Amino acid sequence: MGTPALHVMAAAAVQVSTCFLLAWLITETSGKTPDIQVACLFSKDCILPCSFKPTGGEEVQWFKQYDLVYSLPQGSDHPSEQFVGRTSVSAQQLALGNASLLLQRCGLQDRGRYKCRIAKAKEENESFVIVKVEAPIHSVNLEVTRLSGFEEVKCSTQGVYPAPRVSWSTEPPTLLKPVTRKIPNRLGLYDVESKLKRLRDQSNITYICTVNSSYSNQTWRASLTETVINDITLTSKLDSSLVWTEVNSAEGKDFTIPCKVPWVTRNFSLTWTFTLTGTNKPTVICTYDSEAQLLTNQWEGRAWLDALVVQAGDGSLRLLSPQSAENTGTYICIVSSLQRSHESQTAVNITSLAHESTV
Template identity: 30%
Template sequence: MTAIKLSVVFLVLNFLWTSASQDVEHFCNVRERCILPCTFETGDEVVIHWILVKTGEIQAHSFYHSQDQLGHQNQQFRGRTSLFKEQISGGNASLQLTGVKVQDEGRYKCYVSTILENKESFINLKVDAPVHQVNIQQEGTNISCSSEGIYPKPELTWSTTTPELQSTPVVEQTEEQLYSIKSSLILSNSNPDLDYSCTVKTRRNQRTATLFKTTSSSGSSTERKLSCKTPDTPLTGFIWTFNHSQVIVSKEKTDGSLSVSEEWRQQVKHVSESGDITLQDLSSQQEGIYTCELSDAEETYVTNTFLQISGDKPADVVGIAVGVAVGVAFLLVGVLLYLKYCRRNQRPRQKTRNGVKKKKNVLKKLNNHKNLQNFSFILL
């Protein structure tokens, strides 16, 4: 009877000592490091279990006997979890999770046991892959907008200065359970001066890309300045491309370093802080669409400029052209003089040949006449 009373007392005390708190919502980004917080009252003989509660209990990390115990750790977490061991004695049982995946999303239980108490706390981990970049591009009369590497499932909307446009986007999901989204529109013929904006949004962030109407620029090939439409907010980076494929110059968002591609080093003369670019020594091969893509913390601004080369040519090109023209002229003159010379020499030779032939015929006739006279004289 005494043993039964002691067991009841132990169960009651164990119930009282085991405390639980309300779920805490915590957000972490894909591929980044994440810390799931958990604290407890300090005590001896610390036991820590981190468990992902889904259809069953998935062992994420265990610690007891003053060391990690990973024999039953699920393969999903292998090599990606750790505790702050030097802080456990101070009551810190937080779990560090590296290389966060979409599959890590869910409800986690932090169980801590000491000789003083047992404690359970729950954390709802929400995994996000924010919208980092929205690409907007025009090809002919078609304008497209796309973004990728997003979680959870995003939304895409179009807008202009006119009422909001309607378009059904195409959404796909990768093996990593990340989403990509794309939509396209046919440009309005009735109002070609419209600017188009595309917004991709998830539960925690959104980005907008705006495509301004295409402008035209023509002028000297010696030097041309192309400008971007600059926002009022501080820039995080920009990139210039040629015909939507060749990168001319870019400014990195991370460290602000400026990089000019090897193919355009001779043509890029100057790049301003606002993104404007000055080109030099251009040829007909550099005629086409120049795209400036500026970015700030929340938006991307795209400006297309069609550049047509006209006016004076670079000095070396002009020199080559003049040299070729002069050479061709001298060659034609030489040919004409040679033909004229040949014709003049051909006529006297022809006349001389005809004269000699006539003279021979006359002599022949004279000789025949003389022979006939001699023959007649003999007969007489």
């Protein structure tokens, strides 16, 4: 678990924020209010943030380019047909200065730049949100096929957006000439298929297919090993996935570090480790063995893991009253079973109260 190849990919990856609702600010030099970017999951609900200082009686309008998305109170103009029945703003939250838009069942057509307009009398404030829509990788299949008249090793994944990047390697290294096809389906999501000719002059070889998502920091790695013993070819597979995220939080505030396994298995082990910033010595936080249903927590009172939830494939870790000096660093969750592994690496930055008071 935690192979060197996966760690190299993680270190080279672009850090993004967590919880499959990813929001960050883009720095601008023009002096304008920076846009907020939000990545929404395909077919899932998504929140577009918008806040203001409430005084009562504000009018709220959301636009996508020039199309009306939502308005409160409702006027004579009606929302674009694309958004009818799919948008809402909480009246309770509105009274607190939160005009965030709930966009339901996100599709590729929802990508674009949105404007939140808050108006009262002659005062008007605007903010902008750029929406990306992503369909993440859920699985990668690696197999030997004979459909083309000769034997090929095929790597495939379905229903991904944007189209992911596919690369091949072998152990021991060989010269490869793969052919990759990325075809959009009826929903606009990509079905990807990459093939290369099976190497018949090798008695022991491992084929490795790596699939990287384009928006988020998600990597899948599938390997197929062929070993020839007494003219009999033995084949074994290993599928592994890696997700790299970043979390920022305030000192003393409980929060959850995500680790959701993209596949279901019965017998597996889970290990959480932590490496303090500035060091290279990981320490074990907790472990879980599903077969024995045994949870061992070395950070009792500082971190919490729900064994029942872990059984359902969610190994997310809850940090309790984290401190900047003690909890800022890299957290790694590794879930492994017989032929599969999943690794989540999260860079956590805890802002100290002393720092916040000087800002």
